[in-house]
Amino acid sequence: MSFTVAIIGRPNVGKSTLFNRLVGKKLALVDDTPGVTRDRREGDARIGSLKFKVIDTAGLEEAFDDSLEGRMRRQTEAALAEADVVLMLYDARIGVSPLDKHFAGWIRKSSVPVILVANKCEGKEAHGDLSEAYALGLGEPLPISAEHGEGMGELFDLLLPFEKEQVEDIPAKERPLHLAIVGRPNAGKSTLVNKLIGEDRLLTGPEAGVTRDSISVEWEFEGQKIKLVDTAGIRRRARVQKKLEKLSVADSLRVIKMAEVVVLVLDADVPFEKQDLTLASHVIDEGRALVIAVNKWDQTKDRNAVLKHIRDKLQISLPQVRGVPVVTLSALTGRGLEKLLPKVLQIYEIWNKRISTAKLNRWLELMLEKHPPPMAKGRRLKVRYMTQVKSRPPTFSLFMSSRGELPESYIRYLINGLREDFDMPAVPIRIYPRTGKNPYVKD
Structure with missing residues (x-):
């Protein structure tokens, strides 16, 4: 039990x-x-x-x-x-x-x-x-x-x-971190995996779509076991016509759902096309932690402009997560690769973060004083207490009176406060309001 x-x-x-x-x-x-x-x-x-x-x-x-x-x-x-x-x-x-x-x-x-x-x-x-x-x-x-x-x-x-969560009884380093490498075709995903593990484990080449199946590689970095999964490149749905490619894309989306941290590989020459944003949004919707890897950085001329473009796109298109780490590298030469896995482990730790109920409710009291909940049916909504029900990603239950629903804007206010005050950038945070209806008392 x-x-x-x-x-x-x-x-x-x-x-x-x-x-x-x-x-x-x-x-x-x-x-x-x-x-x-x-x-x-x-x-x-x-x-x-x-x-x-x-x-x-x-x-x-x-x-x-x-x-x-x-x-x-x-x-x-x-x-x-x-x-x-x-x-x-x-x-x-x-x-x-x-x-x-x-x-x-x-x-x-x-x-x-x-x-x-x-x-x-x-x-x-x-x-x-x-x-x-x-x-x-x-x-x-x-x-x-x-x-x-x-x-x-x-x-x-x-x-x-x-x-x-029974899985949390096992120390993090004793269970493998499920890490998925995703991106558009020919972004350099397989080359990146080969460079990370130090061997030509995966087939690579200049042709787009060399990888068709999701290939899993067991590996270890700084004592942390990692299950690294390379996926097939994912194009826009309108361009996917052949049955084999449809199966490959479906397999890649399944890998995202099973992953814990997802590295989205971008091509520095054409960063953040619409398909990249769709993939990033899908990762967040699935509750996974996200790291952006900008590949082929050694071939980029105006680096400041490219970084600004990426960060602007993240801010506009993914407002539900702030502070997604962006790592620039070259999978072919290995330059900048040493920054990627420390970021992955850092974001993985945040994704597993737990906050004690006592600390959480002291914080909640201050948030309610600063910005009280809105009115419902002529009376202010009463927030009773808050507790974290799970991590992976951090998920919270907010217990409140049953007079009305808490607006989405107020939930975003609390999520932003959690992210800032408890240092939880980049990972999805979920809050589920819960009400206890007393059948004997009229609101």
């Missing part, structure tokens, strides 16, 4: 009912008698596509000796230590009790993230006013009914940020 959730709360608030709901089976005994659960029970849980391990715990008791209650409490403490996130349940029908407040203070002292859950909210009269729950100091309560399965969609949204 990708992460672990512990369900904690005082006796008889519905912890075992929620546990059974999440695992999809009646594994835990459920009864109106308080204290039925004594040991902590583990199960494989699922909400939609989200899979995780869930731990059901005994009801928290104020006991620290070797009594049965004290031993039960130690089991709960062990579950808390093992968890990536805690669901603290309280009974919304009864309201917040002194025992709830006591144990909320205990949970707040731990470093584990906590989601406050108001259980038994299956009716308007039971739901009542949840505002008293803010006194627990655990944020906004999530109203659910574990018995009837209500609120599971909102719980999915709150747990999603804790999903871990």
Whole structure:
């Protein structure tokens, strides 16, 4: 399982009912008698596509000796230590009790993230006013009914940020970096690959379209394993007529989708034609990191004009990414080649970057103060918090009120702020606003 959730709360608030709901089976005994659960029970849980391990715990008791209650409490403490996130349940029908407040203070002292859950909210009269729950100091309560399965969609949204990418458990240098070399025909891609690996591994020549298949080469640079893939040249779709070339182009586009970093090779004599921009945009849309390699630089006369032209095109045509590295080189002579792979590794590191939730929300608070969200339905949109749900590329969930949609311009404002304040140039950054709809409260 990708992460672990512990369900904690005082006796008889519905912890075992929620546990059974999440695992999809009646594994835990459920009864109106308080204290039925004594040991902590583990199960494989699922909400939609989200899979995780869930731990059901005994009801928290104020006991620290070797009594049965004290031993039960130690089991709960062990579950808390093992968890990536805690669901603290309280009974919304009864309201917040002194025992709830006591144990909320205990949970707040731990470093584990906590989601406050108001259980038994299956009716308007039971739901009542949840505002008293803010006194627990655990944020906004999530109203659910574990018995009837209500609120599971909102719980999915709150747990999603804790999903871990299994691939990230492997150190970056132990897994190969998938590097694709793409460009128009005869830009010098195969010559570049041969010069990088130091042997004539790929067939080259002055004729356009020598490479037809995507050729993969295993390689290593400064301790980093690299899977280098040379692709067939990609022309404009209108010019691709023959079936074989269509297959080659489709294969090249597939390689881009599977790559992590893509080097777009340009011919310095004719830099950034429309097809080059289309390819660059496709790389960014696929969420890949992009490096521009300007080949045949030794044959270029007005170098300043060519560089200015390339940077202007990038700024105008790819505004969604800033700071795409541009490396000038000659694949034939090897001049300037020493600058390419350090840039690739640098951009790969940024593409894998993670930002802690605490640091991210301190930054978000400043961004909201500087430029508050717009109004919706007569009231300002409320942004609750932000968390990074994955890297490769950096992807964030922005949790907010359900009164209206966040405009695209405001999302761009946040993306530009992330790029500048956390030093993330050149890679795609994605922000997905998420709203939790409370069915019992009218906006």
